[in-house]
Amino acid sequence: MSQELEPNGRFQEVAIVGGGILGMTLAFRLQSQAVRVTLIEAAPVTGGLTQSQALGGFTWDRFYHVILNSDQHLRGLLQDLGVSHLLQWKTTRTGFYSDGKFHSLSDTVDFLRFRPLSLSDKARLAATILYASRIKNWRHLEEVTVTDWLRRLLKELLDGLCNLVPNVLERLFGFLEPFALRVRA
Numbered sequence: 001m002s003q004e005l006e007p008n009g010r011f012q013e014v015a016i017v018g019g020g021i022l023g024m025t026l027a028f029r030l031q032s033q034a035v036r037v038t039l040i041e042a043a044p045v046t047g048g049l050t051q052s053q054a055l056g057g058f059t060w061d062r063f064y065h066v067i068l069n070s071d072q073h074l075r076g077l078l079q080d081l082g083v084s085h086l087l088q089w090k091t092t093r094t095g096f097y098s099d100g101k102f103h104s105l106s107d108t109v110d111f112l113r114f115r116p117l118s119l120s121d122k123a124r125l126a127a128t129i130l131y132a133s134r135i136k137n138w139r140h141l142e143e144v145t146v147t148d149w150l151r152r153l154l155k156e157l158l159d160g161l162c163n164l165v166p167n168v169l170e171r172l173f174g175f176l177e178p179f180a181l182r183v184r185a
């Protein structure tokens with residue numbers, strides 16, 4: 001939504017629907033160019049997926065988020081907002097909770113030691129990660145769900161092996177589906 005154009009071809013007044021990080025960033029950028037902005041948000045508070053919530057006296061991300069050194073656009077935005085000095089950089093580690101225990105999965109050694117997966121499951125997961133890390137053109141993946149992509153990839157990778165190892169495809173899908181659903185969620 002927008003109103004009259006100024007002689008220089010820019011809008012004087014703009015309404016933005018959605019007060020998530022995208023809408024708020026756009027509002028901030030436009031406002032700093034002297035455009036009048038109205039932000040329309042359906043929820044009681046702004047933030048969208050980046051909202052926080054109070055839990056046991058702490059304020060937490062409602063959905064887990066991490067800011068990495070490589071997030072240059074976000075770091076630039078925080079700089080422009082004057083809050084980048086509040087960032088505290090910590091080493092990021094990843095873990096899974098399984099069978100009543102936390103298992104670190106942050107480096108190759110952790111991966112080899114990771115008890116919730118058998119050796120063959122690890123080999124299958126490693127092959128998928130290796131393949132995915134070599135994809136250069138990601139644009140066509142925008143149209144595909146993770147589950148469909150994994151199914152297609154694994155079918156291609158394993159079509160030849162299927163004759164040798166009965167039921168391997170079915171077992172592979174069974175193993176990867178929870179990962180796919182988690183990534184998709």
Ligand SMILES: Cc1cc2nc3c(=O)[nH]c(=O)nc-3n(C[C@H](O)[C@H](O)[C@H](O)COP(=O)(O)OP(=O)(O)OC[C@H]3O[C@@H](n4cnc5c(N)ncnc54)[C@H](O)[C@@H]3O)c2cc1C
Pocket residue numbers: 017018019020021022023040041042043046047048049050063064065066067185
């Ligand atoms: C578990 C999880 C972890 C994530 N971790 C990361 C991370 O580490 N790093 C990262 O970069 N990204 C991460 N993301 C993704 C990131 O949160 C989103 O990409 C980003 O917040 C999307 O922002 P957005 O403004 O586009 O949309 P949203 O945050 O969805 O905001 C849309 C807003 O529009 C409002 N709205 C919708 N329809 C209307 C309407 N008709 N009228 C008025 N208001 C409306 C909604 O209420 C909402 O507030 C994660 C997401 C999830 C779920």
